[in-house]
Amino acid sequence: MNKMNSSESKNVFASFFSDLAAGIIAHYPVIILCLLGYLAVTGINVFDMSSSQTINSFRLADFEVGQISDRTIEAPRTIPADEMNPVFIEEGEKIIRKGFPITEENYAKLQKMAESPFYLDYRSFANTELYIFLLATMWFIFFAFAPFGRKIHLREMIFMVISFLLVYAGTIYGSKTTYFEEAFPMLVIISASLMVLTDAILYGQLAAIFFSIILSFGVYSASDYSIVPFLFTLASCLASSIIVRKIEKRMDLILVALMLALFNVVITLILAVIFNENFVKLPLILIGVALNGFLSGILTLALLTPVELILNTASVFRLVDLSDTNTPILKKLYQTANGTYNHSMNVGILAENACREIGANGLLAKVGAWYHDVGKIDQSEYFTENQIDGVNPHDKIAPTLSASILRSHVRKSVEMAHQMHLPQLVIDIINEHHGNSIMAWFYAKAKETDPNVNPVDFMYPGNPPSSKEAGVVMLADTVEAACRSLENPTEERLEKFIDKLITDKMEHGQLDNCALTFSDLNRIKASFVKFLVGFYHNRVKYPNQKDPDSESKTEESVEKVEKSEKVEKSEKTEKLEKSEKPEKSEKPEKTSKTEGEKSVLGDKTLEEAKLHG
Numbered sequence: 001m002n003k004m005n006s007s008e009s010k011n012v013f014a015s016f017f018s019d020l021a022a023g024i025i026a027h028y029p030v031i032i033l034c035l036l037g038y039l040a041v042t043g044i045n046v047f048d049m050s051s052s053q054t055i056n057s058f059r060l061a062d063f064e065v066g067q068i069s070d071r072t073i074e075a076p077r078t079i080p081a082d083e084m085n086p087v088f089i090e091e092g093e094k095i096i097r098k099g100f101p102i103t104e105e106n107y108a109k110l111q112k113m114a115e116s117p118f119y120l121d122y123r124s125f126a127n128t129e130l131y132i133f134l135l136a137t138m139w140f141i142f143f144a145f146a147p148f149g150r151k152i153h154l155r156e157m158i159f160m161v162i163s164f165l166l167v168y169a170g171t172i173y174g175s176k177t178t179y180f181e182e183a184f185p186m187l188v189i190i191s192a193s194l195m196v197l198t199d200a201i202l203y204g205q206l207a208a209i210f211f212s213i214i215l216s217f218g219v220y221s222a223s224d225y226s227i228v229p230f231l232f233t234l235a236s237c238l239a240s241s242i243i244v245r246k247i248e249k250r251m252d253l254i255l256v257a258l259m260l261a262l263f264n265v266v267i268t269l270i271l272a273v274i275f276n277e278n279f280v281k282l283p284l285i286l287i288g289v290a291l292n293g294f295l296s297g298i299l300t301l302a303l304l305t306p307v308e309l310i311l312n313t314a315s316v317f318r319l320v321d322l323s324d325t326n327t328p329i330l331k332k333l334y335q336t337a338n339g340t341y342n343h344s345m346n347v348g349i350l351a352e353n354a355c356r357e358i359g360a361n362g363l364l365a366k367v368g369a370w371y372h373d374v375g376k377i378d379q380s381e382y383f384t385e386n387q388i389d390g391v392n393p394h395d396k397i398a399p400t401l402s403a404s405i406l407r408s409h410v411r412k413s414v415e416m417a418h419q420m421h422l423p424q425l426v427i428d429i430i431n432e433h434h435g436n437s438i439m440a441w442f443y444a445k446a447k448e449t450d451p452n453v454n455p456v457d458f459m460y461p462g463n464p465p466s467s468k469e470a471g472v473v474m475l476a477d478t479v480e481a482a483c484r485s486l487e488n489p490t491e492e493r494l495e496k497f498i499d500k501l502i503t504d505k506m507e508h509g510q511l512d513n514c515a516l517t518f519s520d521l522n523r524i525k526a527s528f529v530k531f532l533v534g535f536y537h538n539r540v541k542y543p544n545q546k547d548p549d550s551e552s553k554t555e556e557s558v559e560k561v562e563k564s565e566k567v568e569k570s571e572k573t574e575k576l577e578k579s580e581k582p583e584k585s586e587k588p589e590k591t592s593k594t595e596g597e598k599s600v601l602g603d604k605t606l607e608e609a610k611l612h613g
Helices: 002-026 028-051 104-115 122-145 154-174 183-189 192-203 205-222 227-246 252-274 282-311 316-322 328-336 338-358 362-371 399-419 424-432 440-449 468-483 491-507 518-536 548-580 588-601 606-611
Strands: 094-096
Touching (some): 094 104, 122 205, 154 183, 154 192, 154 205, 154 282, 183 227, 192 205, 192 227, 192 252, 227 252, 227 282, 252 282, 282 316, 316 362, 328 338, 328 362, 338 362, 338 518, 362 424, 362 468, 399 424, 468 491, 468 518
16 A cells, blocks of 8 residues: 555656646746846845845844844954944954944944945845745746736747836835935836836736736835835736727827826825825825826837837737738739638638627737738639639649648748738737648548548648637638538528537637637627628619629510511511512603692692682
């Protein structure tokens, strides 16, 4: 029994360490980045501790002359006398003793130790380092395992690390000035809202909320563990991440700046009441925190364009710019592959509506759908939506070649997306919109001639969707293309057909990595059905409306009938003329007389002529 327990425990430990190793290998770039950020914070802390007036983790203000000491403090090293403080301290000397009063000489030596650059409070430094290490661990757990529903790219983490260092260093160095060393004046110089606003616009609300928590704990350490800056930073950052959730235009940031300024004033007043702050300095502090919030919004507006270009992010403003149909690539797609262009537009509408139903980024899905088939520009005639008069080039080539042509459009689309410097999230959608599914029609056609054909030759080169938006675009692409061939597309038939298409994608493992739930899939299906029913609905005929085909046929038949009638009429006329042609007259005088009478009478009747003489 003991042997079994020991073997089971060994298996548990082995499994744990194997999982740990796999996790480290999978997230090693983030781990390295966290370590580099930790070392940078350590450098800031070294400067902070060497210039701060602390002794054994206690501030100099905690000691005073005549106080009975509750601890013994020894000098860790020799500190020579100088002009500013001509007190000499020898290594190992007991500066103060527990249970003895602090004399003026003792206090002068304490002050000498606190102000000397040769003295580093190792105990306080170690406490801060341990705190930062725990904070870095929490950061790694947040961004490595939190359910964001999308990939967390390394450049996003780099931006957060740099932002954290700026806020942390700014708080530490700013608090060393005379005016901002107290808790409430310190609120004016904390620039956390600027970083959170930028992060929320670039990477979304959920990432900004997590980052707000990390920044708040960082400010807590930088402010010498003061609760007021911590609470102010947390409230202001969370408000910033929520306020920018609905903005769609760059100029909306001015309104965000005004709202954040007002919120900073309100939260400062609440904290002042709770912590009994002196109201003499409060008006200046309120003006300062209002300017802090307003400038955070304005600076975000100024910095956003260069930052989003450097990081190549899919911010809401960048996506709005890309959703303009007048971009050169979309114009070219319309001119060279009109069918693909219309297909992409419809897929974008389907994907955007479905994403809004499940709480995903509808704008990102629409942009990804609009650009997902730009690689079809070069060989547009090989794709069904662009074929005219039923001419299909695939009928004349081998299925393997057809599959190669169709498969290449994904690679070409990704290459063109990189050339246009599209955001990585959009490129991921383009690369994943077919996943690694098999082109079933060409595969089945190839199996007719070679039963041992390799299915890998008929697979798309991408990966299964890794985000909700990519999964929705894949489903929208499949549904929009397949429903075009559906006869009599009633609501019931569309619902059954779409359900089958989605089920097929699930069974082939194409939706395993995109975090779509069964509830999400039901909402997506309902959204697709609603749009396609409106798209394919039957319209009421206008009065006297005729079918153009039947009308053209009727006109042709009428023309034939009229032509035949004309021929018959002309033949009859010729016959009548021949039959009614008079023979040579035997009494020509009488005829001439009659004609003479007609010429004299004109339009008058014979009776009128007699009446008038």
